[in-house]
Amino acid sequence: SQQGEEDPQALSIQEGENATMNCSYKTSINNLQWYRQNSGRGLVHLILIRSNEREKHSGRLRVTLDTSKKSSSLLITASRAADTASYFCATVGSGNTGKLIFGQGTTLQVKP
Amino acid sequence: NAGVTQTPKFQVLKTGQSMTLQCAQDMNHEYMSWYRQDPGMGLRLIHYSVGAGITDQGEVPNGYNVSRSTTEDFPLRLLSAAPSQTSVYFCASSRRAPGDTIYFGEGSWLTVV
Numbered sequence: 438s439q440q441g442e443e444d445p446q447a448l449s450i451q452e453g454e455n456a457t458m459n460c461s462y463k464t465s466i467n468n469l470q471w472y473r474q475n476s477g478r479g480l481v482h483l484i485l486i487r488s489n490e491r492e493k494h495s496g497r498l499r500v501t502l503d504t505s506k507k508s509s510s511l512l513i514t515a516s517r518a519a520d521t522a523s524y525f526c527a528t529v530g531s532g533n534t535g536k537l538i539f540g541q542g543t544t545l546q547v548k549p
Numbered sequence: 550n551a552g553v554t555q556t557p558k559f560q561v562l563k564t565g566q567s568m569t570l571q572c573a574q575d576m577n578h579e580y581m582s583w584y585r586q587d588p589g590m591g592l593r594l595i596h597y598s599v600g601a602g603i604t605d606q607g608e609v610p611n612g613y614n615v616s617r618s619t620t621e622d623f624p625l626r627l628l629s630a631a632p633s634q635t636s637v638y639f640c641a642s643s644r645r646a647p648g649d650t651i652y653f654g655e656g657s658w659l660t661v662v
């Protein structure tokens with residue numbers, strides 16, 4: 438079974454708006470990562486947040502982590518049409534750091 | 550610097566045939582892994598390796614074998630292909646176990662008829 442559950446499954450917004458995606462997981466983690474996948478392509482690493490961190494920023498991306506709620510969110514500010522893609526969270530468990538387990542992803546469409 | 554290279558990109562197999570998906574990385578990464586991606590299922594971990602000579606099972610290992618004789622290569626073998634193995638396969642690597650940035654290959658589209 439997959440560790441991460443993402444919400445919403447699909448999101449459609451206008452260019453310039455902010456997009457927020459949420460990820461919940463089941464077991465304790467070492468770190469949580471977010472990836473982007475353009476249609477028909479491989480995944481691209483966006484950001485990694487460790488279990489002892491609460492927030493990280495990278496350009497227009499902001500990731501938060503709440504280990505008490507076993508959840509994370511990815512915020513993309515001032516979205517662009519080029520942000521249209523699927524976004525996945527993935528977790529590395531604290532018990533077995535060899536496994537990176539993915540959620541089912543959120544499909545984001547940014548309309549120009 | 551080629552990164553993570555997967556071959557072939559597309560393959561059609563008949564049920565019962567065997568084949569090997571190749572994965573190579575030129576970044577001297579210790580950690581390598583194989584995922585399959587099905588529509589609406591996200592990525593599921595098949596097998597992974599934390600170094601040459603060491604492999605372990607992921608979430609969905611049945612029907613697949615792996616080996617890691619060198620740091621650079623991590624082939625995935627389908628011993629007797631089944632239609633349920635129709636999927637897109639991704640190889641990935643990172644410097645160490647995945648607390649580091651993971652780099653993905655471009656994927657291999659496999660159809661089993």
